[in-house]
Amino acid sequence: MIISVDLRIGIGTDVHRLVEGRSMRIAGLDWPAETSGPEGHSDGDVVLHAVCDALLSAAGLGDLGSNFGTSEPEWAGAAGNALLAETLVRVRAAGWQVSNVAVQLIGNRPRMGSRRAEAEAALAEAHGISVSLSATTTDGLGLTGRGEGIAAVATALITR
Numbered sequence: 001m002i003i004s005v006d007l008r009i010g011i012g013t014d015v016h017r018l019v020e021g022r023s024m025r026i027a028g029l030d031w032p033a034e035t036s037g038p039e040g041h042s043d044g045d046v047v048l049h050a051v052c053d054a055l056l057s058a059a060g061l062g063d064l065g066s067n068f069g070t071s072e073p074e075w076a077g078a079a080g081n082a083l084l085a086e087t088l089v090r091v092r093a094a095g096w097q098v099s100n101v102a103v104q105l106i107g108n109r110p111r112m113g114s115r116r117a118e119a120e121a122a123l124a125e126a127h128g129i130s131v132s133l134s135a136t137t138t139d140g141l142g143l144t145g146r147g148e149g150i151a152a153v154a155t156a157l158i159t160r
Contacts, residue, residue, distance in 0.1 A: 006160040008096070012053025014046040014064070015151040017143075024110060026150070027119035027133060028081050028126070031110040038150060041070050041077075046152040047119075048080030051101050051131065052087040054156035059091045084127055091158065098129045099157040105135040107150035 016038030024034035027047040031037075038044025053064045061067065067090070068075040068083055075083070091098065105112055112119070112135035123131045138145040 007099075008058045008060075008158050010054040010056065010058025010156045010158070012050040012055070012057060012064070012154040012156070013151070014049035014053060015143075015149055016040050016044040016046055017149045018109075018147065025080065026105065026110055027112070027115075028079075028084075028122055029115060029119050034110055036109075042068070042075055042083060043077065043079050045080030046150050047103055047105055047133065047154075048084050050152035050154035051103050051156070052080075052083050054101060054103075054154040055087050055091050055098065055158065058156045058158045059094050059096050061090055061094060081126060084123075088127055088129070095160060096158040097160075099159050100130040100132065101154055101156045102132045102134075103152055103154035105133070105150065105152050106138060107135075107144040108137055108147050109150070111135075 018036040019039045020036045022037035022039060024031040024037035025043050025045050049064055056062055056067060116133050120131055120133050143149040144151055
């Protein structure tokens with residue numbers, strides 16, 4: 001028996017290695033003072049990728065890799081905002097609306113605090129969704145603590 005549920009929650013995670021000479025774009029913002037950026041098939045924006053994963057998961061539409069993976073060459077180099085826009089098209093086509101998304105950036109760089117409100121406002125304006133952004137470090141532990149990479153974890157609540 002399938003039970004109809006009008007609320008669903010999804011979780012998304014993304015991790016990218018940082019490489020010298022690559023642009024840093026996180027939470028849809030450019031960070032020109034950073035000398036390294038996330039390596040990936042697209043722009044490596046871990047915040048927006050985790051948001052996409054959480055939304056796709058909540059809607060039962062798979063994950064970022066199954067929707068925009070390396071087998072999809074048209075998404076090579078795509079901006080996280082483009083991936084999020086298309087994710088929202090797919091989620092809404094499946095009959096869902098976004099209630100809110102909370103996402104946490106995990107890493108030493110970039111320092112999100114001074115631009116957190118800017119990122120939240122830009123995402124709301126560009127996509128019409130509420131995104132709460134936070135950031136943390138791992139106190140020198142693991143790949144994020146050593147500055148080798150960055151990660152993000154997101155939770156999304158969607159409704160019919």
